[in-house]
Amino acid sequence: MRRTLVPGAILAATWALFGAPALAQQPPPPPPAGGNPMEAEVAARVNAAMQAYETALDVEAAGRLLEEAVTIVKQQQVAGPTAATALALSGVTMLWLGRQNEAIERFRMALACNPAVQIPPSWSGPEVEAALATARTQGPLLPPPPPPPEALRHAPVSQQLWNHPVPISVETNPNMPIAGATLYYRSRGEVGWQLVQMSPIPGGFWGEIPCSMIQPQVWEYAINVVDAAGTVLGVAGTPDAPLEVAMLTAVGGPVPLRPDGTEAPACLPDGRSAEAGGECPPGMTCEPGGQTCRSCAFDDDCMPGEVCSLGCCGPRPPEPGATDQLGLFADVGVALAFGVIGKTAKEPLWYTDPFTGDRMYGIDNERDGDDVGPGLALGGGAVRLGFGWFVLPEVSVAVNFRIGFPFDLDYSGFPWLLEARGTWWFHDLDPHLFGLYIDAGAGVIVHMVSRVAFNQGRSFDGGQPCGGSSPVAECKVYEPFYKASGYGTAGLGLQYYWMMYDWLGLGGELAMNAMFPEFSWNFDLLFNTRFVF
Structure with a gap:
């Protein structure tokens, strides 16, 4: 294949053939003293590049050494004449490679380091x-800032044996204030993420995607490293582009190893870790004060009332920012009421005077009627409002207000109830409260009471007396009866x-109230909503 040199390269080659012997005997300029300590590194590479070109016409070596010098200039922010010469x-x-625009950019950077920079005649x-004149016309150009240092390096784990934990490690930058690392994982297609706080090892951190009752075909994972304030300094994988581990019955290479060089043992048939019940596997954070780590991937892998946290089953951890302060709450409930009532019913105002239109008692103006108790009676609807405070996590006190809505307020009046309440709460099945x-x-x-017989002393026309068992229909009236009971109350109930x-x-909720001195025993069946503040 025929190679073509650009004009600059031809000039360089011609000069090297006729002018190099004289200049080759001149020693290269010494490295500058003082300033940026990396300036000597730049000067050494510039001198080596000049020697390679001027003594051996090794253009490739000269270009490589100068690129190393420029990299140091950019990353270490070296300035001054030495950096200008390198640029x-x-x-x-x-220019020798035909990249004129890049050449002019390098000249402009050189002018920013030393406006009086000159190109050696031999070059x-x-x-x-x-090109140098064009750069002077366009003006100096500051070198770009160095890229931020990488916080971590991670070799992705792409495959693991099916039904095995997946060891994952990450290297971290010792020059950055890295305080911790978190491994997030989920099966492909899931929305939520599980997490494991990775454990420190020399040079970085490591953790494991633990055993799972349902083994997915692919695990997705991502890693965050943070400082002491929780600021993310670096990531490997993201929620939108997670890293993936294929879970295979046979892998085409070495399996991932733990930091001690061992393989993770297979999980038990029920999805539990083979190490559950013994000491915690390396890299796993166990329950405080214990040595047992019951490995898990989801909350459903744990016992009732427990959650999967840090790869182990245990109590629900506090929410971020949570404190030990006790909370306020408000309850709103709607109810259907019924109860047991007793004593004799009193006749309502059921009769309408045809002349005045007033509601009146019966013809005989008597109010006593049949004995209606004890027996069941409907109480209509009700609304209960409660405002309370948790004195302890298991104990709350509250004020509860009840408003009743019987079937006919004209007869029943306005039923109300105000009570103080103390509750003992059972948290064993959190988030279910009893x-x-x-x-x-x-x-x-x-x-x-929907139907009560009220016997009248006379028939409605007043012409016939009514006995206790009078066959005259007009002597007996059937009316609903509304019994009011109270004014004191004591009760108990169950809430969920x-x-x-x-x-x-x-x-x-099932609320039960005993009313006195006018007795009744009331039951409210409620649907409640609780708001916690």
Whole structure:
């Protein structure tokens, strides 16, 4: 294959043949003293490049040495005449390769380091002088800032034996304030991420994607390294572009190893770690004060009331920013009420005077009717509002207000109830809360008996007396009866909440109230919503 030299290269070769012997005997300029300590490194490479070109016409070696010098100038921010010479001579090598725009850019950088920079005659020529003149016309150009140092280096793990944990390690930059590393993982197609706090090892960190009850075909993972304040300094993989590990029955190369050089043992058939029940595997953070790590991938892998945290089953960790302060809450519930009532019913205002239109008692103006108790009666609807405070995680106190809505307010009046309540909470099945409470207060509750017979002393026309078992239909009236009971109350009840979020829960309640001195025993079946502040 025939190679063609650009004009600059031809000039360089011609000069080397006729002028190099005289200059080759001249010693290269000594490295400058003082300034940036890396300036000597730049000077050494410039001198070596000049020797390679001027004594042996080794253009390739000269270009390589000058590129090394320019890299040091950029990364270590070396300035001054030495840096200017390195940039200018590298610009000449760019011209020899036909890269004129890059050559002019290098000349402009050289002018920024030393406005009086000159090209040695042995490296110059008409093409070089023209490019340098163009650079002076365009003006100096500061070298770009060095790239930020890398916080980590990670060799991705691409495959592992099926039903095995996946050891993953990362190297970190010792010159950066790295305080910790987190391994995030999930099976392909999942939305949420599990995490493992990686353990420190010499030169970096490591952790494992643990055993799982359901072994995916592909694990996705990503790594973050952070400083002591939690600021992310570097990543390997992202949520949008995670790294992937194929879980295979046979791998086409070595399997990933733990830092001690051993392979991770296979998981048990039920998805638990083979090391569960013994000492924690290296790199796994176990429950405080214990040596047992029950490995997990999801919350469902753990016992009821536990969560999968840091690759091990244990109590739910506090939320970020959570404190030991006790919380306030508000409960809103709607209810269907019923109860047990007793004693004799009193006749309502059921009769309408045809002359005045007023509501009146029966013809005989008597109010006593049949005995209706004890028996079940409906209480209509109700709304309960509660405001409380957790004195302890297991104990809360609250004020509860009940408003009743019987079937006919014209007869029943306005039922109300105000009570103080103390509750003991069971957190064993968190996020499910169960509560048992007692309360006491004051108020009125109204129940309706749908059909009560009221015997009248006379028929409606007043012409016939009515006996206790009179066959005259007009002597007996059937009316609903509304019984009000109270004014004191004592009660107890059961509550359940499913805390969907830290601030919101849904649940139900059975509230029971004994009313006195006018007795009734009321039951409210409620659907509740809880708001936590």
